[in-house]
Amino acid sequence: MSEQVQHGEHEHHIVSPKVYVIVFFALLVGTAATVWASYVDLGLWNPIIALAIACTKATLVVLFFMHVKYSTKLTKLTVAAGIFMFLTLVSMTLADYISRAWGNW
């Protein structure tokens, strides 16, 4: 495992299993939380909480299971670009639907 460190970018940071175990349990807790929350009437907050928990879980998977926390700036930028593009698609399409004077929104 004593590979030479080359010039330029590299990441030989090997994420320790401890981190994985912690994240694993966090994800399980999140799952329990989101199921529990769906049985409680929180009105407008229900979908917000559900999405917030889902986003937190996704963030944990991306950062730790997928090593993005330990990755190059390029990788982080790539992930950000993907999220940004996804949000653009969803939000700008929804903006049309939300602002229609007719229809079912």
Added chain:
Amino acid sequence: MPDSTQIAHGASADAHSEHPPYLRHHFESTEQQADAAGFAMWLFLLTEVMFFGGLFTAYLIYRNWYYPAFVAASHQLNVFWGTLNTVVLISSSFTMAMGVWCAETRRKSGLVLCLILTFIMGLGFLGIKSIEYREKIEKHHVPGFHYSMQSFLDPASDPEVFKEYHDKPLAPDMAVHTELYFSLYFLMTGMHALHMIIGIGILGFMIYRAQVGAYTSGHTTFVMNFGLYWHFVGIIWIYLFALLYLISRHQ
């Protein structure tokens, strides 16, 4: 003939005298190759994000347009199976991450074990999914195949769900839209399941290759990049679970 470019004893050439068999000739070093492969995998995942993005867009629109229908229809989904599937997938992500660690630390048998566990859990997920799908088929909740909105016009006719949620009957013009919910349900979970099937297939291949030590002698690229794919498929499920199963379970 004079070459107008300088002779390059490229900076990397001195420090790296090895030329492992898996180093492709257009790359200068294994680092560059691994770097490029990982980056390519991330870009591919971006395309997958945008692919599913269209489905999420459709879902968000119709859930807002037909909220009562979506709530009622989502009660047809079994929270127990859905939660179990979520736990199975999260666990398989954990074993996959551990598998990558084993590859990086050259633990061959550990890697094989982790891959096998991931494989089994993937199959488990699909098994549970097929139980759920079977139930939908039996209840005629598959769009386009004798779809029936009876359970929503008259919730009492579906005692299993009724005793948990006591849904009010939907008006026919709202009940019609439950078919849209199920279209999106099958589309999104089906597309996700397709990705799972492909992943499981590749896992099978990887288990065989891992057994012969292909990934534990310094060349971990394939396992790492597959891990990225597998985690991504898990993330999609995290959102599907929250959006499809947990719209509103309170009375």
Added chain:
Amino acid sequence: MSATIVSLPDQSSARIPKVNYITKENGILSWLLTGDHKRIAILYLISLSFFFFIGGALAGLIRLELLTPQTDLMATDTYNKVFTMHGVIMIFFFLVPSVPATLGNFLIPLMIGAKDLALPKINLLSWYLYMAGGILAIYTMATGGVDTGWTFTTPLSTHYVNTNVLTTGLAAFIAGFSSIFTGLNFIVTIHKMRAPGMTWFRLPLFVWAHYAASILMVLATPVVAIAIVLIALERTIGIGVFDPTKGGDPLLFQHLFWFYSHPAVYIMILPGMGVISETISTFSRKRVFGYTAVAFSSVAIAIFGFFVWAHHMFIMGISNYAVLVFSLLTMLVAVPSAIKIFNWTFTLYKGSITFETPMLYTFGFMGLFTIGGLTGVFLGTSGTDIHLTETYFIVAHFHFVMVGGMLMAFLAGIHFWWPKMTGRMYPEKISQLAAVITFIGFNFTFFPQFILGTLGMPRRYASYPPEFQILNVFSTAGATILGVGYLLPVLYLTWSLKYGAIAGNNPWQATGLEWQTQSPPLTENFVVMPIMDHEAYDYEWLERQKEIEVTHAG
């Protein structure tokens, strides 16, 4: 037109280098199973030309029908199929892959000092996917075609036609993956495989343009893929996502479709703009004015291009606020394109301009793309768009930018890099003639269509009011001239493969790493990895190289 910068080696002693990427291996399998980006580029070039002429033949049929006001050459349904297939083939199987898959594939590794693209097998897969999609499209045509227009608007395409929507959709779906893999390959290559010293701001602008187009390919194409899947399911099972009777919204398809198809036009034009940067610099003997501005404007076009798609939907039923927002954003996206035109123009100023064939096409591009782009502003203004949309004004607009712009840039690039790809020069006089014929034919074909559109002639109609006939006759006459202009290059370029002058390494005296290697290049591009120690478009550096060669010859 007497001055020329062409500098060919002494023809009596010059030879094509014995070892090059063409002669390296023989046999059809060595081409069909190659990983060499240059061979794949040639495979693309041949198949692209084939699809272009099929699309062109369909265009010919359209113009023939429109010679007379009545629907007399073919039935209306047939006409619908003809213009649909013309659009599908020209867009998905010619314009989108044209420059990236041929010139981009061939040149990007050479320009950045790499031995190949990052993923050669994926590159080959791209070509096979392209061929599969293309053959499927031809099969669709042969078995009855599709008549929905290339835009597959719902609910027509899902509920009201009996034609081959599914197979055409599948063909486009497959071609989309070809495009995605090409873009993915380019992005990885440009990020990870630049030679030492080749910093981002020393890259040729051709590479920047392809980088921007590749971002669009990777991020936008999957959305049209899912749109096609949804159409297929709507048609077969009736899932209801686009069906008003089941609560679906047909407009959702258009949102998903145009989310790709607007960036698609930038996928098509950006690589062409990359070509123009190269040719305008070479034939003015001057570095591109405002390199940074041109580089950033390529990326800006790509990014802004994602935010404007609904300007294709102004009259379709989106909300008034959406119309307002998308119209404003469309004004924004015109700015980076204009920046490029300004910078290219300033490149010409005080340059030593010569009029070789690539430069003729480049001038054609500058004028025609400007006109096409400006008319795009009229269309982006929602008020005028309401009058002009679905008329021939739109048809003229996109043909000006795509044919007058993109196709001219493609031809400029093919001629410019022909000596590098083949080792041979094409015959100059006839090629200049072809360029002029193309320009004349183009204007005759498409300028009358602006007038027709303003007067109210609708698009996608086989018949029209008789008072529009004279302009339509002009247009068809122009199309005939245009056809000649496009046929000529096929003839003389093929001729040049055997009889053209030997080109040598750098017949244009251009900067750029690709010109420092032999023509045709070696399979591995460079014997030793080049080190980039000068800026892009550094003509002084080139002069110093020539001095070295002169003083070191023999």
